[in-house]
Amino acid sequence: MELISIIAIMFSVFALSRTILRYKDKKVKVREFILWIAIWVCMIIVAIIPKAFGKISRFFGIQRTVDFLIYASIIVLFYLLFRILVRIESLEQNITKIVRDISIRKRKK
Numbered sequence: 001m002e003l004i005s006i007i008a009i010m011f012s013v014f015a016l017s018r019t020i021l022r023y024k025d026k027k028v029k030v031r032e033f034i035l036w037i038a039i040w041v042c043m044i045i046v047a048i049i050p051k052a053f054g055k056i057s058r059f060f061g062i063q064r065t066v067d068f069l070i071y072a073s074i075i076v077l078f079y080l081l082f083r084i085l086v087r088i089e090s091l092e093q094n095i096t097k098i099v100r101d102i103s104i105r106k107r108k109k
Contacts, residue, residue, distance in 0.1 A: 001048075008047040016040040039076065 019036040022028040029037070045052050046069065057068030 003049040009044055012040045012043040012047065016044075064084075 016037065017039065019028065023030075023033040046065075049066065053065045053068060057065045058061070060068060062068040062071065069099065
């Protein structure tokens, strides 16, 4: 096993434990918890058995497993970025509403 595989496994196990703790603290929703668990478990599988995704990557027409993993990672990152942007927009709207309500209450007093 190569050093990079050992580092990837150690990091994935650490991230997996953090994900579980955040879920227990109710800081992560069930959907996000499942997504992150899947990501970290896949990382561990790829680190232990690098050829595990070989058939999957060839199914999608990508010859090298590493290329497939990079493409999949980029797609997941864009999805997560989209989710973050939607959440930020929602928070901004909530803050605007709260500030408006506070301002109206102060004027009435």
